[in-house]
Amino acid sequence: MTPLSRNGLTRKLRNLVGNYAKRFVKLIYSLKRSPERVPLFLCAASSILVIFFILYSIINEGHAQIIDWFEHGFGMIWYPGLGPYGITPFIFSTLYVGFGGAIIALALGLPCAIYLTEFANKRLRNVVKPALEMLTGFPSVVIGLVGFTLVCLALKISLGGDSGQSVLAAWLVLGVMTLPTIASVSEDALRSVPQDLKEASLALGATRWQTMIKVLLPVAAPGIMASFLLGLGSATGETMAVIWVIGNVFPSPPITLNPYVPSNVLTALIANRAQGDSTYGSPEWNSMFAAAFVLFLITAIMNLAVRMVMARRGKESGSVILTRRP
Amino acid sequence: MSADNLIRFHRSLQQKTRRSLAASALFVAAGCIAASFGMIRLFTALGGGPLNYSGNTDSLSLVFAEVSTVLVMLLPSLFLFVTAYVLLNSHSLGWKFSSATTLTAIVLWFFLHIANSDLFLVIGVLSLLATVIEIPNIRSSDNEDSPVVTENLGRFAVTLCGLVAIGLLVGLLLYIGIRGAVYLSPTFITGSWTWPNAQKFLGGTVSSLGGIRDEIIGSLLLVSVCETVAIPLGLGAAIYLAEYSSENVITDTVRFFIETLAGVPSIIIGLMGYALFVVQLHFGYSLLGGGISLAFMILPWNIRIAEEAMKAVPQSYREASMALGATHWQTVRRAVLYASSPGILTGILLGLGAALGETAVVLLTGSGWGGTTTLHLALTGAAIPSLPVWIFMAPTLLLGGGGKGRLVEGYNMMLTGSFVLVVMFLAICAVALIVRNHLTKKITGK
Numbered sequence: 001m002t003p004l005s006r007n008g009l010t011r012k013l014r015n016l017v018g019n020y021a022k023r024f025v026k027l028i029y030s031l032k033r034s035p036e037r038v039p040l041f042l043c044a045a046s047s048i049l050v051i052f053f054i055l056y057s058i059i060n061e062g063h064a065q066i067i068d069w070f071e072h073g074f075g076m077i078w079y080p081g082l083g084p085y086g087i088t089p090f091i092f093s094t095l096y097v098g099f100g101g102a103i104i105a106l107a108l109g110l111p112c113a114i115y116l117t118e119f120a121n122k123r124l125r126n127v128v129k130p131a132l133e134m135l136t137g138f139p140s141v142v143i144g145l146v147g148f149t150l151v152c153l154a155l156k157i158s159l160g161g162d163s164g165q166s167v168l169a170a171w172l173v174l175g176v177m178t179l180p181t182i183a184s185v186s187e188d189a190l191r192s193v194p195q196d197l198k199e200a201s202l203a204l205g206a207t208r209w210q211t212m213i214k215v216l217l218p219v220a221a222p223g224i225m226a227s228f229l230l231g232l233g234s235a236t237g238e239t240m241a242v243i244w245v246i247g248n249v250f251p252s253p254p255i256t257l258n259p260y261v262p263s264n265v266l267t268a269l270i271a272n273r274a275q276g277d278s279t280y281g282s283p284e285w286n287s288m289f290a291a292a293f294v295l296f297l298i299t300a301i302m303n304l305a306v307r308m309v310m311a312r313r314g315k316e317s318g319s320v321i322l323t324r325r326p
Numbered sequence: 327m328s329a330d331n332l333i334r335f336h337r338s339l340q341q342k343t344r345r346s347l348a349a350s351a352l353f354v355a356a357g358c359i360a361a362s363f364g365m366i367r368l369f370t371a372l373g374g375g376p377l378n379y380s381g382n383t384d385s386l387s388l389v390f391a392e393v394s395t396v397l398v399m400l401l402p403s404l405f406l407f408v409t410a411y412v413l414l415n416s417h418s419l420g421w422k423f424s425s426a427t428t429l430t431a432i433v434l435w436f437f438l439h440i441a442n443s444d445l446f447l448v449i450g451v452l453s454l455l456a457t458v459i460e461i462p463n464i465r466s467s468d469n470e471d472s473p474v475v476t477e478n479l480g481r482f483a484v485t486l487c488g489l490v491a492i493g494l495l496v497g498l499l500l501y502i503g504i505r506g507a508v509y510l511s512p513t514f515i516t517g518s519w520t521w522p523n524a525q526k527f528l529g530g531t532v533s534s535l536g537g538i539r540d541e542i543i544g545s546l547l548l549v550s551v552c553e554t555v556a557i558p559l560g561l562g563a564a565i566y567l568a569e570y571s572s573e574n575v576i577t578d579t580v581r582f583f584i585e586t587l588a589g590v591p592s593i594i595i596g597l598m599g600y601a602l603f604v605v606q607l608h609f610g611y612s613l614l615g616g617g618i619s620l621a622f623m624i625l626p627w628n629i630r631i632a633e634e635a636m637k638a639v640p641q642s643y644r645e646a647s648m649a650l651g652a653t654h655w656q657t658v659r660r661a662v663l664y665a666s667s668p669g670i671l672t673g674i675l676l677g678l679g680a681a682l683g684e685t686a687v688v689l690l691t692g693s694g695w696g697g698t699t700t701l702h703l704a705l706t707g708a709a710i711p712s713l714p715v716w717i718f719m720a721p722t723l724l725l726g727g728g729g730k731g732r733l734v735e736g737y738n739m740m741l742t743g744s745f746v747l748v749v750m751f752l753a754i755c756a757v758a759l760i761v762r763n764h765l766t767k768k769i770t771g772k
Contacts, residue, residue, distance in 0.1 A: 033653075034570075034653065034655055036655045037566070039562060040562045040563070040566035040570055041570070042562075043558070043559050043565075043566060044562065044563035044566040044567055044571075044584075044629075045580060046563065046625070047563070047580070047586075047587045047625060047626065048579070048580065048583045050587055050622045050625070051583050051590075053598055053602055054594060054595070054598045057598045057601035057602060058594075058598070061601060108487055108490060108491045108494070111486075111487030111488060111491075112488040112491035115484045115487065115488030115489075119481055119484060119485060119488075120488065128492060130759060131495075132495075134676065134679070134755040134758070135495060136676075137677075137680035137683065137751075138683065138748075138751065139682070139683025139684075139714055139748065139751055140685065141683065141685040141714045141718050141744070141747075142502065142683070142717070142744040142747060143498070145717060145740060145741065146498060146501055146502065146744075149387055149737055149741065150390055150391060150394065151394075154392075154394050154398075157391055157392065157395055158395045158398075176495070176498065179495070207474075208477065208481075209473075209476055209477040210473065213480070236591070237589075237590070237592065237593070237594075239592065239593045239685070239686040240685045240686055240718060267591060270597065271593055271689070274597070274600070274689075274690060280600075280605055289597065292593070292597050295591060295593075295594060296590065296591075299589050299591055300586060300589060303585060303588075303589035306585075306589075307582075307585065
């Protein structure tokens with residue numbers, strides 16, 4: 001090594017240390033100037049604490065079962081009370097139900113958003129848009145009850161079967177439930193497309209429909225994708241709307257693509273088995289925590305996808321406020 | 327162009343038009359058949375025909391279910407009429423539409439083994455015929471999607487979907503409103519409700535069910551505990567993220583965790599609350615545990631809306647405040663918070679509405695499954711009654727409580743409970759809207 005490079009290295013090191021020292025001093029000064037920064041940061045960091053609580057309780061209770069699943073496979077049968085506790089069919093139908101519901105909501109919500117942005121008159125839009133934003137928080141237990149007393153009955157009448165409780169009913173219920181989220185966020189995405197792009201297209205002689213399909217939709221695509229993923233996340237994690245209409249099949253819901261069969265999903269499994277005929281700390285409770293861990297992973301992946309989609313979005317698509325039902 | 331050519335061209339045009347006419351007539355026929363199936367169904371049902379269902383039904387449910395079934399059944403006929411229009415107006419789009427219809431109908435007929443699936447076969451055969459008739463038109467010179475037809479179709483489809491979506495949500499509210507009003511009475515709201523009494527009611531031995539006063543009060547208490555925790559935390563976090571944070575790793579991490587928390591399903595928050603409050607801290611099912619768990623659930627919502635509201639405050643407000651000699655904190659408190667108060671208040675109220683209707687969290691942390699419904703004013707140690715949980719317990723009560731005799735009344739009363747819940751939710755939404763408009767007017771002076 002030549003002395004020159006050694007000098008370079010030292011200089012780099014000194015700069016590095018100096019930078020950190022400078023930042024530290026700056027931080028101390030800013031803390032002295034505005035001490036309120038500390039409690040405010042703690043408020044912001046409380047979410048980290050909550051996530052930590054969640055992961056801690058899940059892993060503390062469920063680690064044995066999680067390890068068992070990863071070693072011996074996820075199993076096919078959840079026999080209430082006695083075991084074994086396998087969740088493969090539950091994972092399948094959770095995803096099947098979630099995707100179906102979100103796709104139905106997108107199929108209705110995206111045209112609804114297009115209609116509200118381009119073709120609806122202003123007065124209707126001014127009423128419908130805030131209403132959609134409000135309805136994102138609509139009580140899901142009520143939607144479930146309506147699904148049970150109306151959708152299931154209508155399905156039973158028209159398609160036959162025992163009770164009408166099925167994956168199809170869950171799709172319809174979740175579709176209506178996530179519709180406000182998807183419609184309202186897609187509408188935001190479409191509306192935040194810069195006006196000059198649209199005007200340029202119209203000036204070239206394109207019709208409004210061509211402008212919508214060839215200009216507005218491609219530009220707003222990341223926002224619309226994000227709205228779909230948000231809807232997917234809330235459909236997958238929904239408990240109360242689904243538990244009424246899914247049929248709550250034990251011990252092994254069918255793995256089939258036929259939508260008109262009763263089934264069961266992870267959230268409903270947890271809610272059903274938390275009822276108390278097995279006590280806290282028993283293997284079944286621990287397996288419920290393990291099931292919650294799997295559900296957490298599924299929704300976290302969907303959440304990460306939203307982040308990635310929104311990070312890749314071009315500058316011209318403007319800002320979209322992402323709100324979803326909590 | 328010679329006269330001969332012209333005549334040939336004219337003839338081919340006539341032929342094409344004739345073919346289109348025939349194809350679209352077939353589709354009109356198919357549409358009529360599909361529609362008549364729906365109408366026949368409706369009249370049989372409403373005329374008290376052979377449709378007789380046992381189980382959890384009464385006449386009102388049946389009417390609603392029938393009407394919605396028929397509305398769904400009318401949709402295919404609408405699509406068939408649209409296809410007829412397309413066939414008349416654009417050759418290139420026409421054959422795409424008709425072959426798509428054929429394929430869908432055949433697939434549905436093949437895979438859906440249900441009553442009325444013959445209808446799909448009829449539609450499939452008719453549309454197949456229409457497609458065959460239309461095929462020679464494909465090779466015609468005007469094989470390009472007509473912009474006018476596309477525009478009309480697009481507008482029509484989008485308007486239809488928009489109105490269907492809005493109609494679904496309005497229908498949901500109407501359904502709750504109409505069915506919920508059946509049992510609504512002053513005693514239902516002011517009275518108190520017990521499980522034994524409800525079981526007697528379902529068994530037909532007593533005439534009065536009692537009311538849901540305790541549940542309403544319990545829900546409101548839960549929501550107030552939740553907001554007491556969530557407002558300071560959420561506001562503080564939002565202020566930090568909007569006003570104090572610089573773009574670095576720590577802020578990114580905090581943001582990441584907030585977004586992750588926003589994506590956690592409520593049942594998992596409920597489980598965590600159960601492990602933490604009910605078991606570890608020995609609260610039992612309690613007001614405090616339920617409220618704090620609810621706060622965890624709506625925290626990301628509050629943070630996000632408040633942060634967006636603060637970011638929307640123009641930079642000039644902050645600069646003006648700083649120029650007058652205010653410190654950063656004073657600027658935030660007096661200028662930014664004031665200017666963003668409409669957005670922040672809306673966010674808080676929306677979170678409140680969402681917390682009010684949340685069931686899974688309260689079920690696992692606040693109320694429990696036992697069905698305890700007496701209100702104890704204690705922070706810990708006593709389960710707190712809650713309206714959404716009460717609504718949710720309906721099947722347990724109805725199917726386990728021996729209430730077969732008055733099942734219909736039981737469901738009606740659960741729907742009445744949801745009616746009360748929805749009215750409370752909508753009232754909060756209305757207050758949020760009014761507050762937002764009023765404050766925006768006051769602050770911006772417009």
